[in-house]
Amino acid sequence: MESKAVCAAADPAGASAVGIRLRMLGPLEVWRDARRVTLPASRKVRALLCWLALSPRPVARGQLCELFWEGPSDPRGELRWCLSKIRSVVDTPGRSRVQGLDDAVALDLADCFVDAIDVARELEHGVAAIDRVRQRELLALFQGEFLEGLELGRNPGFDAWLTAQRRRFRSLQAALLDRIVGQAGDDEVFGYLEQWLRLCPFEARAHRILLDTLARLGRVREGDEHMAVSARLFEAEGMDFGPVRDAWRSARGSCIEAGMESGLEPAPAPVPWRESADSIDEGVALATRRASLAVMPFHDGSAVAGAFRGVGDALVHDTITRLAKLRSLFVIADGTVFALHERGVAAHEAARLLDVDYFVGGSVGWAGDRLRVSVELVETGSARIVWSETFVRRAQDAFSVLDEISDMIVSSVAGEIETLERNRAILLPPDSLDAWEAHHRGLWHMYRFTKDDNALARHFFEVALRLDPSFSRAWAGLSFTHFQDAFQGWSSRAPGTTRALEAAAQGLLADDHDPAAHWAMGRALWLRGEHAPSVLELERAVDLSPNFALGHYTLAFVHSQAGDPLAAIASADLSRHLSPFDPLLFGMLGARAMAHVRLGQFEEAARWAVKAAARPNAHPHILAIAAFSLALAGTLGDARAQAAAIRRALPRYSFADFEEAFRFDEPGAELFREGARRIGMA
Numbered sequence: 001m002e003s004k005a006v007c008a009a010a011d012p013a014g015a016s017a018v019g020i021r022l023r024m025l026g027p028l029e030v031w032r033d034a035r036r037v038t039l040p041a042s043r044k045v046r047a048l049l050c051w052l053a054l055s056p057r058p059v060a061r062g063q064l065c066e067l068f069w070e071g072p073s074d075p076r077g078e079l080r081w082c083l084s085k086i087r088s089v090v091d092t093p094g095r096s097r098v099q100g101l102d103d104a105v106a107l108d109l110a111d112c113f114v115d116a117i118d119v120a121r122e123l124e125h126g127v128a129a130i131d132r133v134r135q136r137e138l139l140a141l142f143q144g145e146f147l148e149g150l151e152l153g154r155n156p157g158f159d160a161w162l163t164a165q166r167r168r169f170r171s172l173q174a175a176l177l178d179r180i181v182g183q184a185g186d187d188e189v190f191g192y193l194e195q196w197l198r199l200c201p202f203e204a205r206a207h208r209i210l211l212d213t214l215a216r217l218g219r220v221r222e223g224d225e226h227m228a229v230s231a232r233l234f235e236a237e238g239m240d241f242g243p244v245r246d247a248w249r250s251a252r253g254s255c256i257e258a259g260m261e262s263g264l265e266p267a268p269a270p271v272p273w274r275e276s277a278d279s280i281d282e283g284v285a286l287a288t289r290r291a292s293l294a295v296m297p298f299h300d301g302s303a304v305a306g307a308f309r310g311v312g313d314a315l316v317h318d319t320i321t322r323l324a325k326l327r328s329l330f331v332i333a334d335g336t337v338f339a340l341h342e343r344g345v346a347a348h349e350a351a352r353l354l355d356v357d358y359f360v361g362g363s364v365g366w367a368g369d370r371l372r373v374s375v376e377l378v379e380t381g382s383a384r385i386v387w388s389e390t391f392v393r394r395a396q397d398a399f400s401v402l403d404e405i406s407d408m409i410v411s412s413v414a415g416e417i418e419t420l421e422r423n424r425a426i427l428l429p430p431d432s433l434d435a436w437e438a439h440h441r442g443l444w445h446m447y448r449f450t451k452d453d454n455a456l457a458r459h460f461f462e463v464a465l466r467l468d469p470s471f472s473r474a475w476a477g478l479s480f481t482h483f484q485d486a487f488q489g490w491s492s493r494a495p496g497t498t499r500a501l502e503a504a505a506q507g508l509l510a511d512d513h514d515p516a517a518h519w520a521m522g523r524a525l526w527l528r529g530e531h532a533p534s535v536l537e538l539e540r541a542v543d544l545s546p547n548f549a550l551g552h553y554t555l556a557f558v559h560s561q562a563g564d565p566l567a568a569i570a571s572a573d574l575s576r577h578l579s580p581f582d583p584l585l586f587g588m589l590g591a592r593a594m595a596h597v598r599l600g601q602f603e604e605a606a607r608w609a610v611k612a613a614a615r616p617n618a619h620p621h622i623l624a625i626a627a628f629s630l631a632l633a634g635t636l637g638d639a640r641a642q643a644a645a646i647r648r649a650l651p652r653y654s655f656a657d658f659e660e661a662f663r664f665d666e667p668g669a670e671l672f673r674e675g676a677r678r679i680g681m682a
Helices: 004-009 043-054 061-068 075-090 115-122 132-140 156-183 189-199 204-216 220-236 242-257 282-288 311-326 334-342 347-354 398-426 435-446 451-467 472-487 493-510 515-527 531-544 549-562 565-578 585-598 602-613 620-632 636-649 655-661 666-678
Strands: 020-023 029-032 098-101 104-107 292-295 358-367 370-379 384-394
Touching: 020 115, 043 061, 043 075, 043 104, 043 115, 043 156, 061 075, 061 104, 061 156, 075 098, 075 104, 115 132, 115 156, 132 156, 156 189, 156 204, 156 347, 156 358, 156 370, 189 204, 204 220, 204 242, 204 347, 220 242, 292 311, 292 334, 292 347, 311 334, 311 358, 311 398, 334 347, 347 358, 358 398, 370 398, 384 398, 398 435, 398 565, 435 451, 435 472, 451 472, 472 493, 472 515, 493 515, 515 531, 515 549, 531 549, 549 565, 549 585, 565 585, 585 602, 585 620, 585 666, 602 620, 602 636, 620 636, 620 655, 620 666, 636 666, 655 666
Parallel strands: 292 358
Antiparallel strands: 020 029, 098 104, 358 370, 370 384
16 A cells, blocks of 8 residues: 555645545556545446546536446446445545536535546646746646546546546646746756657657757757657657757757857846747748648547548538638648557657647547537647537437537637637737737727727728738728728718728629638628628628628628528528627627518517627617517517617717618618607607
8 A cells, every 4th residue: 555655645635634525547546544445346337437536527427327337227226336336435424525416416526535536627727827846746646647547438428528538637747847847957857858848749849848958958969869869759750850859959959059068157047938930931931921720630439440431520621621611720631640640659648749729629429319529729839728519419410410510619619719818819918919919909909899899890800910910800890990980980981981991892803712811801891781792792602611600691681681681590590500609799780680670570570679789889770670679579668678778888979870870671661660660850
């Protein structure tokens, strides 16, 4: 049995004072009152214990039976037997931790210490948020692979979960090592680097830091030896070792020039590690970069070994294709990610090797006729899980279900990354922004929908375009700011329309395959009163990228006023499905409301319009849709309350302003005019 001293070394958080401790970051161990508990021989009991320990909510007994038992005639009896064995491990006198709740099971570990839960909770917001001492304490909790040796076999659901958890915790451990290495002194850095390279043998950054440190300390011979071994390792796997070799040549040459070969005094102070731009001009890289993403192959419990036909592979291929069509991200090609996967490179390690900002990983599996897909978006540098979701669908046609799930993955991933990049850009000094950051700083202001913020958004889009005139997304953003000026009445309509068209045309010249460029042109043409050409441009946007939510929304916006109101409702619903938390959600809801008004469905229109007006960034035109729809539905009190809210922002607002902003056909305009008359705004 391990001694208390050894146990405490792996338990730096002071968890030895806790009655029960579970170690999952290594072979499973349970400790009670500083003594290790003999675990049941059944691997399924141990697997069930760990599943319940990490489950954030009670788990239905039926789900557990489907997950762990396929064959027995009495899976619920098997489950009861396993739970009795778990009770013998975790229950203490007067304290029952295995809880039956209706037809669900939960494991109450509120007064226990679980290393995996502790690590995941502490690193939820990234490594940078944790002080140095705590970083080392958390690293000490890693005593091996997550649940080392606990694979079940013939349980694809559990094995998929185990693979995903192992990937997650390897990623967290690598992020800790990356951060600690950057802060460690020369007397300890090599120990951490060795841990990092054992965990991620193809982590080019770790190799470069090691070689850079050896060169700085004048230990050229050791660097040459490491180079020789590492080069063989990379070449055996068919990986490019060139950038690491080039970095070593540069560092080695500088070391020899400075007369610092082994035996001489090392440099007095460490040089902070900095990635080198080996083969590209740094100015160009800064001007043209986009956030980068790798979608890693999912663990596929339904795939035949060695085959390239599993539903997981199909989902990854489809997701990569759809994300690439958005053209807002740099997406690694599927051939590369599958090649790394086939070599056994873990997802987080592959993401670091590819030097991407984010990666998507997940698992798929079947339970009877239900498909279960678990997905997570991870920020590579911090190992922080940015977004995660589990989709469970009953599938008659697997690939139609995959199409739906892929839609949700693409829209969620793109939206989450855009939000992160916007929020990050707003914290940076304005004079330090590259084109990508300036563009996202512009988006942050643009989506606030005020006159002053719109002007600031235009400024930052112009900064982005000075740095990179070929940045089509920035042209689309610039066009939108001019559209807003004209639509909101913040400037004369004719000049704003002209400038919106000019910027959109520049976006199309920069990249005719960018759906955002066609979206910008479609909005500008609508602003000029050209309904049919506007619809053609917007349809081109969604043809280029069926997941482009703003394209579907703007089709709804245009059709809700003068086109097909039923098509407007369908497009509004699809845009909300693709981007349920979009900054323009008020517009999606408002477009549906306008379509219902034109269909004579006033109560339905009022219901959607009130939802639109309740959005925090809804502008006065949206409140006017609500006021006039409510009036048409006969709810005059609520309609007048909306009118009062409008006049608090714009005291002179009337139906004339509303009619000037929109482009209704005559029957539609007359309906809204009648709503305005009923509350004295005509």
